[in-house]
Amino acid sequence: MIKRNPSIANIKAGYLFPEIAKRRREYAAAHPEANIISLGVGNTTEPILPHIDAGLVNGAKRLSTAEGYSGYGDEQGLTGLREKIAEVIYQGKVKSEEVFISDGAKCDIGRLQLLFGAGIPVAVQDPSYPVYVDGSVLIGAAGAWAGTGYGGISYLPCTAENDYFPDLSLIPENGLFYFCSPNNPTGAVANREQLGALVAAALRKGSVIIYDAAYAEYIRDPALPKSIYEIAGARTCAIEVNSFSKPAGFTGVRLGWTVVPLELSYASGEKVNADWNRICTTIFNGASNIAQAGGLVALESEGLKEIRELCDFYLGNAKLIRQALRELDITCVGGDNSPYIWARFPGRDSWEVFAEILEKCQVVTTPGAGFGPAGQSFIRFSAFGHRTDVEEACKRLSKLRITTDHTD
Amino acid sequence: MIKRNPSIANIKAGYLFPEIAKRRREYAAAHPEANIISLGVGNTTEPILPHIDAGLVNGAKRLSTAEGYSGYGDEQGLTGLREKIAEVIYQGKVKSEEVFISDGAKCDIGRLQLLFGAGIPVAVQDPSYPVYVDGSVLIGAAGAWAGTGYGGISYLPCTAENDYFPDLSLIPENGLFYFCSPNNPTGAVANREQLGALVAAALRKGSVIIYDAAYAEYIRDPALPKSIYEIAGARTCAIEVNSFSKPAGFTGVRLGWTVVPLELSYASGEKVNADWNRICTTIFNGASNIAQAGGLVALESEGLKEIRELCDFYLGNAKLIRQALRELDITCVGGDNSPYIWARFPGRDSWEVFAEILEKCQVVTTPGAGFGPAGQSFIRFSAFGHRTDVEEACKRLSKLRITTDHTD
Missing domain, CATH: 3.90.1150.10 (Aspartate Aminotransferase, domain 1)
Structure with missing residues (x-):
């Protein structure tokens, strides 16, 4: 057996x-x-809310018409939605071909773990969203359980003592570091200076930041960055995961995206973007066309x-x-x-x-x-x-x- | 780096x-x-078609109402849809808790490969749907490329000479065998006798069949089985993957399901169903609630x-x-x-x-x-x-x- x-x-x-x-x-x-x-x-x-829901309803309605029907789209998502995210969310700081539409941040995190595989050191903020650790265990990157955590994962404490921002010297070399801001669960939001230090540390260590920005739309303080790409240098060391779940109420609708900059490369020189494209086309088949129709109107001014x-x-x-x-x-x-x-x-x-x-x-x-x-x-x-x-x-x-x- | x-x-x-x-x-x-x-x-x-599309439209419409809104549902899918699939598609041959709703067969195949991991011998029909092989390569189960195929994958030829049904003695022991009927790409449909031999071979070899039934609704000959669970013994050796894509035109809508029988166990005795549940709750977040609303009406008589x-x-x-x-x-x-x-x-x-x-x-x-x-x-x-x-x-x-x- x-x-x-x-x-x-x-x-x-x-x-x-x-x-x-x-x-x-x-x-x-x-x-x-x-x-x-x-x-x-x-x-x-x-x-x-009404404008966004009308987009979903229209997305569903037009599937019954000859002109409006769509089957498989590109696994990477509708070109129009990729462009709109690049323009509206990132104000041109990322290119549309760097944006990959998904069925949500959690699912994309699972696929990112498949992308990097079992051989890469992993670090997380402690506390952190459980999928970073549990998904790393599933892919075989976590090592053995060692009492309070996994031996192969670096847990970087975020406590009252360090104002919920980790000691960056603990990021492993040539590894992955999951960083979530606004943070789930602590609610802490990293400021520009902290994110600058984070990017500098990742570049120094040769590590990749998986930046989870799923709660970015909750930021009200204009001084706080909503994206890691507001920080110089991030395009060579950071992947950003994001979602329509919490801003638009799409938790059940399922729509998110991941940005993989073209400048992000492995030690061997190949582009991570090309491998991510391969993962998305091989074991994913795109987000629902109805959800994507909703995403398009969610990024209109209304x-x-x-x-x-x-x-x-x-x-x-x-x-x-x-x-x-x-x-x-x-x-x-x-x-x-x-x-x-x-x-x-x-x-x-x-x-x-x-x-x-x-x-x-x-x-x-x-x-x-x-x-x-x-x-x-x-x-x-x-x-x-x-x-x-x-x-x-x-x-x-x-x-x-x-x-x-x-x-x- | x-x-x-x-x-x-x-x-x-x-x-x-x-x-x-x-x-x-x-x-x-x-x-x-x-x-x-x-x-x-x-x-x-x-x-x-109109009845099914109305289900999608209503699914989208009610998300704008206090009574009809839904956020995250169970990752395994709506209980009502799981029950309906068990009843309508399988006429009670599978239980609702064995049915896991997904965003499509291709994505579920990727997750199944994560479930079984890199250490299991893999066999495919040759020719076969590319995701069985490519996904196995991604998870590290395929071995090295060896000219015309991967060294760690057994390719079981399905040719005119064997009437497009493979030599079952070639299934590896204690491994996975991907079998698709109606077949993509050959269009061949295995008959009851052939599927009986397939199940017997899997049981003899201690291997698990991943039975891809995505085209089952195209079967018109009433003598041909539409599900592996029509065959005695399949509940202890087969997982079935299926989809609304091709029967209902949901290729863009994204809705499928996988059946993992409670009788299916590893050598060590643990149930595969429990691990599949863990995979689905950890790196998946359910199919779109709008797509599931469409799936529910698709299984009504209209x-x-x-x-x-x-x-x-x-x-x-x-x-x-x-x-x-x-x-x-x-x-x-x-x-x-x-x-x-x-x-x-x-x-x-x-x-x-x-x-x-x-x-x-x-x-x-x-x-x-x-x-x-x-x-x-x-x-x-x-x-x-x-x-x-x-x-x-x-x-x-x-x-x-x-x-x-x-x-x-």
Whole structure:
């Protein structure tokens, strides 16, 4: 019989969010009367706004007409959408042939791991979005489990002590470094100086940055960069992953993109862009043509207004959550230029705090330990939710008294 | 600087269909007056029929309403769609929790290769859909290139001599065997006896069949099985990949599924289903909710009628192409229960025949060699096209005189 892939056997426990969903289901089964509110998974809740939704509807409608029907398109995406992203999102800082349309950032991260393979050292921010680590394990790049993390992965702590920005001297040489800003889960946003240092470190180390900008549209401070390509030198060392999920409410629609600059090369001189093209044409078949029709109108001026409006709504939620936590004297960061709030419970185990908040408030959160060892005494609150639910959750949280060790 | 992944460096030339598109573009540039017709890529051309398209439109419309909006769903797909596939397509022969909804068969094949990894012997029918081989190369399972194929892949010839059904004794032990029926490219459909022998061989060898049933809805002969699960024993040795692309015209919409039976286990006893679930939740985020809304109505009785009507249309095209080829005394198979016709040009190189047909008829086809060494003197004609184009292509083909070596 067939052998199990050792890389699959190497992966720990369940993927974080299905695990949370399971615990929520168990709690609901035991407490059928409970009205559980989720500030856990970063899942959009508000309807897609009219101009963008009309684009999706029209995309679906025209498939029933001889003139409007389309089958397989280019795996790299509609030329018009690639051009529009290059122009509107990057103001010409990237070229359309460097933009590859996808069915979302998570899926593209999986394909990027296939692109670079098992032989490259990997580093992540700690805490970080679990797919960077779990996907690296699946491809065989993570090494063996070593207690709190994988031996082949460098975890770069992002803590209150370093203002949630890692010590860049820890980036491995000739490797990959996943960097997310605005950060999931901490909500921290790297400033221009920090990103300058990041690019300089990557160039010095000969490493490639996988820059996850999925929350860029939540940035309101005009001094903060929305793309790594605002930084000189990034075109020779950074790939940027992005998505329509959080700005346009496309989490279910599935549309994202990845930028691979033509200047990005391997040690041997070949262009990474050409290999990425090969990956996308071989094991991917393009994002849905309906989703792409929606993406096109989302980048029109009316669509961009709707994106701003939708992000503003969730940022309004974030403000409420931050206030509620601060009134409880719980230290937190994020939520001003990002939809996540990262709250600290010194000396506590995050799964225990998760359980306590669920038990006392019937509010689902995300335990920080799910994002890496440095998340141990943190809880991530997501600002994605209906306003009434967020208000109700904040009211319940206001009664929360969680014992913490303030000497931690 | 970062090293290039040796598995990527190991892959040969371009992916077949982009390569054909390139040659077509070059021909068009050199002959701007030519009215080129494609019988090449298997890309659907006819509009989505009204009932199914209304399902897509409604799926898009309700995303703008508070009641109808949905964000991330389960990565495995809508429960209702999983149930409907289990019931309508498999008449209860598979369970809903064994059905995983995807953005298409090609993408799922890539993820299956990640599931099984680099350490498993791989076998393919020769000729076969290029993704089985190219994807295996990307994951590092193919070994080194060895002249006409990869050293680590067993190519099982499917030729006129064996009626396009391989010698099953060549399936490796404890490995993977990709089997496609109705076959792409040969158009051959395995009968019940052949599939019984296939399952028996897989069980004897301890190997897993990846059964690609993407063209099953083109089967018109009621004696031919549409699913591997019609065969006793398949639940312990076969994974089935399928798609809405060709039956419902969803090539651009992106919707498919994979069945991983709960009885399928590794040598060590763990269930493959659980690992597949882990892969899908880790590096995939579900098919588009709009596409899934379309899939749901496609499986209603009105939708199934439309699927039959659409497949009948393309089978009508196939009949015309077959007739045209037979009048030219060109031997061909397929096209009766499949949308592909596999035409033989004894003694000729298929890329040369491809170029000759393009030059003389302005018709794009697919050279057999692109599907494997045994495809060398064959051309695949695809029945996907507008009727008027297919009629015009057949008229042009009727003037074709291609020199072949009838002693081959």
